[in-house]
Amino acid sequence: MHNPYTVRQYGHISEIMAIIGYVIPTFILVTPTFYIPYISKTLGIPYYTTFIIIGSPYIGRFIGAYIYSRFRYLGTPFMLSMSVLGLTSFSISFLNSVPILIILRFVIGIAFGISTSFAVEVAVRTRKQHIIGLTTGGWAIGWILAAAISAVVPYRYASMSGAVAIPLSAIGVLLRRVNIGHVIASGFNFSVYGFLIYFLAFEPAFVLQIIPQIYGSAAFLESEVAYFLAIPAYMIFPIMAKRYGFRKALYSIASISMILSIFAFLYLNFYAAIVFTVFGLAVNAVIPGFLRDENLSPEKIGPSMNFSAINGFLVPTIIYLIGSIRISAVAITIFSMACLIALSDVGHRIFSHSSTSVPHKA
Numbered sequence: 001m002h003n004p005y006t007v008r009q010y011g012h013i014s015e016i017m018a019i020i021g022y023v024i025p026t027f028i029l030v031t032p033t034f035y036i037p038y039i040s041k042t043l044g045i046p047y048y049t050t051f052i053i054i055g056s057p058y059i060g061r062f063i064g065a066y067i068y069s070r071f072r073y074l075g076t077p078f079m080l081s082m083s084v085l086g087l088t089s090f091s092i093s094f095l096n097s098v099p100i101l102i103i104l105r106f107v108i109g110i111a112f113g114i115s116t117s118f119a120v121e122v123a124v125r126t127r128k129q130h131i132i133g134l135t136t137g138g139w140a141i142g143w144i145l146a147a148a149i150s151a152v153v154p155y156r157y158a159s160m161s162g163a164v165a166i167p168l169s170a171i172g173v174l175l176r177r178v179n180i181g182h183v184i185a186s187g188f189n190f191s192v193y194g195f196l197i198y199f200l201a202f203e204p205a206f207v208l209q210i211i212p213q214i215y216g217s218a219a220f221l222e223s224e225v226a227y228f229l230a231i232p233a234y235m236i237f238p239i240m241a242k243r244y245g246f247r248k249a250l251y252s253i254a255s256i257s258m259i260l261s262i263f264a265f266l267y268l269n270f271y272a273a274i275v276f277t278v279f280g281l282a283v284n285a286v287i288p289g290f291l292r293d294e295n296l297s298p299e300k301i302g303p304s305m306n307f308s309a310i311n312g313f314l315v316p317t318i319i320y321l322i323g324s325i326r327i328s329a330v331a332i333t334i335f336s337m338a339c340l341i342a343l344s345d346v347g348h349r350i351f352s353h354s355s356t357s358v359p360h361k362a
Contacts, residue, residue, distance in 0.1 A: 196308075
């Protein structure tokens with residue numbers, strides 16, 4: 001029997017894998033977002049069908065989070081998910097069938113769930129706040145890479161570039177026989193408390209999907225500036241939170257986000273939108289440390305995060321169903337952040353005995 005994975009022994013290799021395991025999957029996941037008009041026109045489909053193609057990976061993340069808990073060795077989920085991501089992204093560039101595109105994007109979501117669950121668990125186990133920040137900051141880095149690629153190459157070549165994940169998957173060979181150490185003991189790792197915390201904390205990031213509609217041509221500049229600023233924020237926020245307290249940091253970020261949402265969405269203040277975006281993204285770098293302080297096991301954090309991604313569907317859908325987009329965005333943000341503050345204060349006591357753990361059967 002191999003010894004369970006320890007950061008001290010495999011730290012540098014696994015840290016690199018964690019960062020890559022979030023950046024590249026995000027890049028592959030979000031790249032089509034920058035080609036929505038092209039996809040709609042080329043395939044002859046309405047925008048809502050295009051959004052089904054773009055959004056189907058969020059459902060696949062559920063399955064990916066579950067599959068990750070089945071792996072025994074550290075390098076295996078990284079190698080498998082990165083290989084699938086690269087092959088699928090490359091294949092999509094040659095296809096024009098809507099049903100097949102939806103299925104393959106769903107597969108990308110599964111691989112994304114596996115890879116990011118792996119990445120977050122490894123990052124949290126390091127207990128290094130800058131590694132946690134760089135890993136969770138992979139979302140911003142991936143967005144920036146996708147935006148940069150979309151600015152210079154056509155859709156087909158941008159999709160093909162996702163094949164870079166295939167050679168990167170070989171890094172997993174270095175840890176192919178390193179035992180993760182948690183699968184046999186706890187099986188499917190999931191926490192109701194962790195899910196709800198991430199579900200609420202993700203709201204500002206997902207409400208950003210309405211930025212292009214309300215800001216028009218200024219939306220691209222707002223996003224690029226904000227995502228660039230978010231990268232250092234992903235590293236600074238958890239470091240500051242560790243020094244002054246993760247709970248206080250969560251309260252502060254949630255409160256600031258509520259105020260900024262009013263100026264960003266109601267008054268269309270460009271600079272408030274930038275700061276709101278930075279806070280809305282970088283709060284997720286604080287959540288792993290907060291949950292770790294709440295004694296939530298590292299292996300439960302990644303799957304709980306990926307299950308909460310369903311909010312990516314719910315937030316924009318609810319906003320458009322309610323109507324009055326700008327007012328709805330503010331209302332949902334204030335409600336979500338208020339619930340986050342309340343849940344982070346009393347939730348752990350309520351859900352401390354409700355984590356889901358299905359024993360693994362040999």
